[in-house]
Amino acid sequence: MKQGSLFDPPQEPPEKTHATVGTARHSLSELAFDVETTGNNPFADDIVGISLCRERGSAVYIPIRHVHGPNLPEAPAILKPVMEDPSVAKIGHNLKFDILMLRREGINVAGPLFDTMVAAYLLNPGKPNHSLEDTGLEYLQHRKKPFLEVLGKRASFAEVPLAEAVPYAAEDAALAMELKNTLFPLLEDEKLSDLYFTIEMPLISVLADIESYGVKIDIKRLSTLSEELQRELDTLQSSIYGLAGQEFNINSPKQLAKVLFEDLGLKPGKKTKTGFSTAVEVLEELALTHELPAQILNYRTLYKLKTTYIDALPQLVQPATGRVHTSFNQTVTATGRLSSSEPNLQNIPIRTEWGTRIRETFIAEKGHLLLSADYSQIELRILAHLSRDKGLMQAFRDDVDVHARTASELFHKAMPEISGDERRFAKTINFGVIYGMSAFGLSQALGISPKDAAEFIQHYFATHSGVKAYLDQTLETARQQGYVLTMHGRKRQIPDINSANITARQAAERIATNTPLQGTAADLIKIAMIRIHDLIRTRKLRSRMVLQIHDELLFEVPEDELELMQKLVCREMEGAMKLSVPLKVDMGWGKNWAEAH
DNA sequence: GCCGTCACG
DNA sequence: ACGTACGTGACGGCA
Numbered sequence: 324m325k326q327g328s329l330f331d332p333p334q335e336p337p338e339k340t341h342a343t344v345g346t347a348r349h350s351l352s353e354l355a356f357d358v359e360t361t362g363n364n365p366f367a368d369d370i371v372g373i374s375l376c377r378e379r380g381s382a383v384y385i386p387i388r389h390v391h392g393p394n395l396p397e398a399p400a401i402l403k404p405v406m407e408d409p410s411v412a413k414i415g416h417n418l419k420f421d422i423l424m425l426r427r428e429g430i431n432v433a434g435p436l437f438d439t440m441v442a443a444y445l446l447n448p449g450k451p452n453h454s455l456e457d458t459g460l461e462y463l464q465h466r467k468k469p470f471l472e473v474l475g476k477r478a479s480f481a482e483v484p485l486a487e488a489v490p491y492a493a494e495d496a497a498l499a500m501e502l503k504n505t506l507f508p509l510l511e512d513e514k515l516s517d518l519y520f521t522i523e524m525p526l527i528s529v530l531a532d533i534e535s536y537g538v539k540i541d542i543k544r545l546s547t548l549s550e551e552l553q554r555e556l557d558t559l560q561s562s563i564y565g566l567a568g569q570e571f572n573i574n575s576p577k578q579l580a581k582v583l584f585e586d587l588g589l590k591p592g593k594k595t596k597t598g599f600s601t602a603v604e605v606l607e608e609l610a611l612t613h614e615l616p617a618q619i620l621n622y623r624t625l626y627k628l629k630t631t632y633i634d635a636l637p638q639l640v641q642p643a644t645g646r647v648h649t650s651f652n653q654t655v656t657a658t659g660r661l662s663s664s665e666p667n668l669q670n671i672p673i674r675t676e677w678g679t680r681i682r683e684t685f686i687a688e689k690g691h692l693l694l695s696a697d698y699s700q701i702e703l704r705i706l707a708h709l710s711r712d713k714g715l716m717q718a719f720r721d722d723v724d725v726h727a728r729t730a731s732e733l734f735h736k737a738m739p740e741i742s743g744d745e746r747r748f749a750k751t752i753n754f755g756v757i758y759g760m761s762a763f764g765l766s767q768a769l770g771i772s773p774k775d776a777a778e779f780i781q782h783y784f785a786t787h788s789g790v791k792a793y794l795d796q797t798l799e800t801a802r803q804q805g806y807v808l809t810m811h812g813r814k815r816q817i818p819d820i821n822s823a824n825i826t827a828r829q830a831a832e833r834i835a836t837n838t839p840l841q842g843t844a845a846d847l848i849k850i851a852m853i854r855i856h857d858l859i860r861t862r863k864l865r866s867r868m869v870l871q872i873h874d875e876l877l878f879e880v881p882e883d884e885l886e887l888m889q890k891l892v893c894r895e896m897e898g899a900m901k902l903s904v905p906l907k908v909d910m911g912w913g914k915n916w917a918e919a920h
Numbered sequence: 921g922c923c924g925t926c927a928c929g
Numbered sequence: 930a931c932g933t934a935c936g937t938g939a940c941g942g943c944a
Contacts, residue, residue: 574941576924595924602925627926631939658936660929667938670928678927702929702935755934764934826932837935841929845936873929873936 353377353437354405355414355500358424359384359480359492370424371481373402374492376500382493387428389488390481399428409433416440416455416499419653422531436524439499442506444654445515445523448815453654459498462505467498518811522849523653529856529868530651530661537646538668538869538879541684541915542637548680552629559622566615573622576601589613604767628677636684639666651871658838659813659845660873669872673920685916687879692912694866694885695919696892697875699907700725701847702757702840708902709810709839712789719904726750732786733779752783756790757840759833794836801835809842810900844874847906851899852876858891877916885912 355376371389376382387398395401405411406425412435415421422432443450443458450457459465473483473491480488510516564570569586571578580599584591592605603620610617639647647666655662663669671685672678687693698704703725707715718728723738730741730749741749748769755765766776784791798820801807806816815838819831852871859866866880866888876896880888889910897906913919 572942574925575943577942597923600924623925624927627940630941631927635939655938656936660936662937664938667928670926670938672927674928697929758934758936760934761932763932768934825930829933833934841936844929875929 352410353412353414353500353503355496355503356406356421357415357492357495357499358421359488359495360424370428371479372488372492373398373425374494374496376493376496382497384489384492386485386488388481389485391484391488399430402428403430406430407433412437414439414499414503416458416495416502419527419531419534422528423535426531426535436527437503437507438524438527439502439506440654441523441527442502442510442519445519445813446506446509446513448654448659448813449657449818455495455498458502463498463501465498465501467494513814514812515814518813518846522811522846522853525853526653526849529852530653532856533868533870534648534651536867536869536879537641537644537648538877539646539686539688540636540640541686542640544684545633545637548684549629549633552625552633552677556622556625556629559618559625563615563618563622566618573619574626579619583609583616587613587615589616624675625677628672628675628681632672632681636666649870656845657815657834659809659842659849661845661871668870671916679917682917682920683915687914691879691881692885692914693869693916693919694878694880694888694892694910694912695875695916696878696896696908696910697872698844698848698896699909701844701874701906703753704902704904704906705810705840705843705847706757706790706793707904709843710789710793711903712787712793714787715790716904719907722905722907726753729753729783733782748779752779755780756783756787756794757837759794759836761829761833797836797839798832801832807835807838809839809846811843811846813842813846815842847899848874848876848896851896854895854899855892858895864888877919880912 357374358370359372359374360370370387372384372386374382374384385398385402386395402425406413407430413432414437416438417440418432418436418438425432439458440453440455443453443462456467456469459467468491473487474480475483477483483491510519560573563573567582567587569582571582573579577598579601580591583589583601584599589609591599592608593600601619603623606616606620610620636647641648647668649663649668650665652662652664661669672681685693700719703715704719706712707719714728714732715725718725724746726746726749727738727741729752730736730745731738733749733752734741734745736745751768752760752765755768758764760780762773762777762780765780766773769776797807801817801820805818805820806814808814815834817831817835819827820835822828822831848871852868855876856868858864859868864884864887866878866884868876869879870877876892878888878892889912893908893910896908900906911919
């Protein structure tokens, strides 16, 4: 445990803290703060206090709804001028959370941000988590008192006596302040400051706005779909039991494997760690000769859609807003992408008929439309730019169908002669290039032999020497430096790139070639989001960004702003970066997400 | 709490 | 000989 005044309890009794903050604010330039609550739900009504840290040794805690000691109903009024002062920098760990909490108290946080969680993430995006506990331990060797230890058996932080709550809360803010002092120079050393201050910090407010605005869901329609789907599942279940000659739990891979491979004696395919696989590729193969696996596949698909989306989404509608408020996580992925959770709105179905029905339940408010804008072939365009491959660049400059063009080269045919199957092959290979394809992986994806797949790959690289040279160069740099970079300097360590373990090394090589492409696309859309958000605000538009799905942005727009927003969004997305090939954005709009696509 | 599975880009 | 396409999150089953 690191000792020193910083992490000691504040000297002043909490009753006096508001006066300190109130009078000192004009001399402040930096303020670390942390909102204390009982959970991590931004819409839970449980904000109980704010801890502040201005300088070494002066961490304080201002109770707002603490049930013990001084409950300060005037606390928001005291905090508001400081929190909204743009000349005061705000330092904290996971600031988006604090910003959302304070917004519910009527406080709109302004000023430069320094989020220590995001800083720790940029320094090492591969780590499984960037909690204050772990980050404090790693960089300051400081063992923070665990929240659950302070909470004990109490139901809420508000019930923790002030004598314990104050030092705990103050420690959080003080730790963030100290982490800032440590992480800031590290960001500079790693050349991550530009990315941090021009992209990641401004993005925090954008994400906070998207999350608090939410997206509207047609609950009634979902409930109708649920009933309809249940009837279909019931029918399928009876039919499956009949074909199996017994009743069993269809959702249990273990029981299903027994029925298929033991009781019915079907030929097992690949194995998992725990037994014979019943995954979709295996069942599809079996479905060619048996009705049962075909029906299992159908059952699985429908069951998934019902449990994960149709039945889950209505429960996540916030009564206060009547909308669904996802969390966009900024410090999860190793590549720089966002992720979405509770609920994940980045994996809403689209590929099947039922998927379309589910997307139809994402709707616009009365008098509004949903506007969808997605980048066309963004990762291949970035590959074209980074590799300067002549053919690939020309394809995008001429705005031709890039998969058809690849097929034309692979099969030595003019583009108009390319069949659907040939284009599908080429499309899979283009994906393969982005993913760091192996002959085996490609053979699985195409359903051909590894030998044939190897020939396709060889032929692809023979006709795309620029791509080949770029990928080789990326690997060489990764081997020498142990990391790869995106165009904006986002860094991902690749620890296994020189591993003696072949499997681990090959996996590392795929990561090394994929990350600059996926990561640059992530940088790009983040820039577009910040600019569009800024324009909506400065032009006082009523349109709102509601979702980001990696290469797509979804907006809810008043009908009379549709035309303006189409132009604005297209211009900003296509102009977010200047590449050696044009960027292209496809757009659609409608009363629901299915129509907008 | 892990595993298998499957929804998305 | 070996396991194998990149990145996620959520569900139910089962120990």
